[in-house]
Amino acid sequence: MLELADPWVLLLLPLPLLAARLIGAADLVGGAITVPDRVGSALIRAGAGGGDPAGVSLRQGGLWAVWALLLLAAAGPRDLAPVSALKVTGRDLAIVLDLSGSMVRDDFHLDGRQITRLEAVTTVGAEFARRRGGDRVALIVFGSEAYYAAPFTFDVEAIARRIEEATIGISGRATNISDGLGLAIKRMATSEAASRVVILLSDGVNNAGATNPRGVAELAASMGIRVHTIALGPKDVETAAEGERGVVDAATLRAISQMSGGESFRVKTTDDLAAVAEALDRLEATDSDGLAAEVFRDYWMWPAGLALGLGLWLGWRELS
Numbered sequence: 001m002l003e004l005a006d007p008w009v010l011l012l013l014p015l016p017l018l019a020a021r022l023i024g025a026a027d028l029v030g031g032a033i034t035v036p037d038r039v040g041s042a043l044i045r046a047g048a049g050g051g052d053p054a055g056v057s058l059r060q061g062g063l064w065a066v067w068a069l070l071l072l073a074a075a076g077p078r079d080l081a082p083v084s085a086l087k088v089t090g091r092d093l094a095i096v097l098d099l100s101g102s103m104v105r106d107d108f109h110l111d112g113r114q115i116t117r118l119e120a121v122t123t124v125g126a127e128f129a130r131r132r133g134g135d136r137v138a139l140i141v142f143g144s145e146a147y148y149a150a151p152f153t154f155d156v157e158a159i160a161r162r163i164e165e166a167t168i169g170i171s172g173r174a175t176n177i178s179d180g181l182g183l184a185i186k187r188m189a190t191s192e193a194a195s196r197v198v199i200l201l202s203d204g205v206n207n208a209g210a211t212n213p214r215g216v217a218e219l220a221a222s223m224g225i226r227v228h229t230i231a232l233g234p235k236d237v238e239t240a241a242e243g244e245r246g247v248v249d250a251a252t253l254r255a256i257s258q259m260s261g262g263e264s265f266r267v268k269t270t271d272d273l274a275a276v277a278e279a280l281d282r283l284e285a286t287d288s289d290g291l292a293a294e295v296f297r298d299y300w301m302w303p304a305g306l307a308l309g310l311g312l313w314l315g316w317r318e319l320s
Contacts, residue, residue, distance in 0.1 A: 144172025
């Protein structure tokens, strides 16, 4: 249903009449101005009040219509647009993604083709992010250093696109789990969310930074931040041969989650990764009551456009 944002503006409709009565006719004394002959003739006719009475009435009616349309535009005609209520969970969720050099290993399979670990993570991780409607989600990436790739936002589609655009090497090629987790905790330190959750994914062993990942996990636990960890890769430190590369420290990731009250997941295939995303959906459910928001669709441009068109037509008519 149409309504006016500022209906009181319409009270200004009789303002030209009041101004004419209060000011009255005034003798204008001053210098002359040179104008084209046709414009001068039109001004003389208008000032003398001569000409066709029907034309005068049409001009006055048109001017009043322009004034009324401008007032209507200023009053702000609008309509309440239908909008889906946003589900708000009261949860801040940080996705901490390993972009170290080992993520280039192509030991995963998806849809019958061999893909890299990074492709597997970005494909499944982006879909996971898109299902987090109602959470405030942030993205942190780490390699040798940790970087804040996207701030906390309800725009989960933007987070998903950032995950899909993730590139190895932007943060260095080492694996600094401590700094990745630590940056997430630092960003959550001032959060007023009822629930604060970190999802940490790594496919390697912490080999950079001066802090022990378990010490950072203890800090997260003391702050009430729950950390879920995902150990990615077919082999881990406990089962791989000595000196083998591309293995994940599943034991440390498991300890991080246990210290903070989270869950630990072991991922060896893309099917495992998809199952983890579904399990996290159940652990950190997003169902909640929506918050209603009034969103208006404005229509002021229609009367404003009509006023402009009518004013141009009246001006053309006077000069023709």
